[in-house]
Structure formats: C-alpha cells, structure tokens
Amino acid sequence: MPALKVSPAQRAELRTQAHALKPVVLIGAEGLTEAVLAEIKVHLNAHQLIKIRVFGDEREERAAIYARICDELNAGPIQQIGKLLVIWKPQPARPVPSTPANRAKATATKTGSGRRTALPSAREASSERSSPGEKSSRGAAPRLVKVVKQPDDPKRRPKAQTVVVRGNERVTAGGTIKRAKKRQTSAKRQHQSTK
Template identity: 45%
Template sequence: MPAITLTPAQRKAHRADAHHLNPVVLIGSDGLTPAVVKETDAALKAHGLIKVRVFSDDRDARETILVTLCDTLGAAPIQHIGKLLILWRPVSAKAKDAGESRNPGPRVVTVVKASRSGTRRPTVSKVKIMGNQRVTAGGSIKRVKKRATSFKKQSQG
C-alpha cells in the first residue's frame, strides 16, 4: 500500500492533535520486526493517530523505519522529531461503528435468586433492564436515583 500524502495544513493539524499523546508502540534494538508492524497496525486501527518511539541512535535507521511503516501500513508520516515518529491513518467506518454499541439502553439480564430455605433450586429469570435501571446484589431491580439538587435551586426553578 502506498503512503498517504497530506497537505502541509493537514499535517500541521495532525501534529497539533498528537502533541499530548504518549508513544503507543516502542521499537527496541531488534528493529522493525513483523510483530512490531502488527502492533502498529492494530494501534492505527484503534486510534488513527499514534506516536512511535524508536530506541536507536542512528537517524537514518529511524528514517527508514518511518518510511517502511508508512508504506506497509498505508499511513501518512506526520512528523519525525528525535526518536519519536508520528503516524496517521484514517479510522475505518467499521471501527467507528463498534464504539456505538456501548451506549446504555434496554438489555436482557439473567437474574438468579437463591431459594429462601437453601435446599431448593434457585429461581432463574430473564429480565429486561432499561438504561436507568440496575440489578442489586439481591437480584431485585432498582431505578437510578434522581440527582439531588440544592434547596436554593429548587426554589428558583
């Protein structure tokens, strides 16, 4: 895959976004191994914009690592400053959709309640839980309490 080419303005924006990031991939004395390429690919799929730290004193070796990673993974080189490399690749639509499934909403939960005597079988039931409900340790369902507001705000509103 060829590397992505960006305009200087796009590169500048990605550099600003990457400023606060910590290195996600660390490349040691073995250099660029298939395992490192695989981890870099996984990090780009998850984050899109990553920092890579190379523990090598040879600047030319770091430059070749940057070019190799960008060519093999289809990423854009954003910056090479010292031992840090910054790579960017757009996150696919599939990865974005996977994050949406974490929203709270109705879900089916299996509730197991022990019998009172302890000698009988526990009762198992499937219950639909809404977004504002929770299951207690005893197996009962409770609603989330409303947020407490101060007396001063209650009298104003």
C-alpha cells in the same frame, strides 16, 4: 502500498492533536519486526493517530523505519522529532445500514406552526453519539459526541456542536470536555504503613 498523502493544513492539525499523546509502541534493538508491525497496525486501527518511539542512535535507520511503516501500513507520516514518530491512518467511512430506527429518526412530525423531529429513544441516542463507522460501546476512543449548549440569551436557539472525545476525556452535564484526573497516590511513606 505507498504512504498516504497528507495536505500541509491537515498535517498541522494532526500535529496539534498528537502533541499530548504518549508513545504506544516502542521499537527496540531488534528493529522493525513483523510482530512490531502487527502491533502498530492494531493501534492505528484503534486510535488512528499514534506516536512511536524508536530506541536507536542512527538517524538514517530511524528514517528508514519511518518510511517502511508508512509504506507497509498505508499510513500518513505526520511528524518525526528525534526518536519520536507520529503516524496517522484514517478509518474508512462505512455506510450506515438502513434500519427502522434510522428511518424513524429521519421522519419529522408537525407540531403547531414549526416542525420538529421525532425524539430518539435512549438506545438510538447512544448510537447517535458515535460516528457511523464506530461501535457504540462506551469508552471506545476517539468518538464523536453531539453537544447542545444553551446560549446566554433566552431568545436565541440552542446550538448543536459535534466534538471529538478521546479515551481519557468525558463530557460533563454542561457540555464541556474534561480530562480524567490522574489517580492520587498515598501521602504516607511506605515505611510508615507497615508496623
């Protein structure tokens, strides 16, 4: 399969998203084996955008590995800086099956002079947070979350916005996205803790 074509604007956006990522696959002295390709495929399916570190000193060899990964997995080459490779493979959009719950969300009830949509149940609201192609399990990354923010002026309507929440992030009650804090280590020294 040929490598995926990515537009320059899309590549720039993906580069900014990949900046904070850590490498998830390391390619060592054995080079690009079938097991490494399978691991890269698993991570691409889980995260869509990944970084790969290649431990090799030959620049041409790293470029060949980069091209082979993109060709065999039908992924888009985003960026190569030294020994770091950034690769992206979008998830195909899956159609949403027609269920009674989905039809209930689409119906609207008329109240007073304006129209309002029926409020979804808790189960429907949790499935609404994730995109149609994703599972609605908690902690699955990345996922799309619909956030409604109240404006400062009470005369204005609240705005709904869809945001992407990655694995180490959470949405607060105010609708902002916060990263999970690193676990704090003990301030005690190791030799003082044992007596």
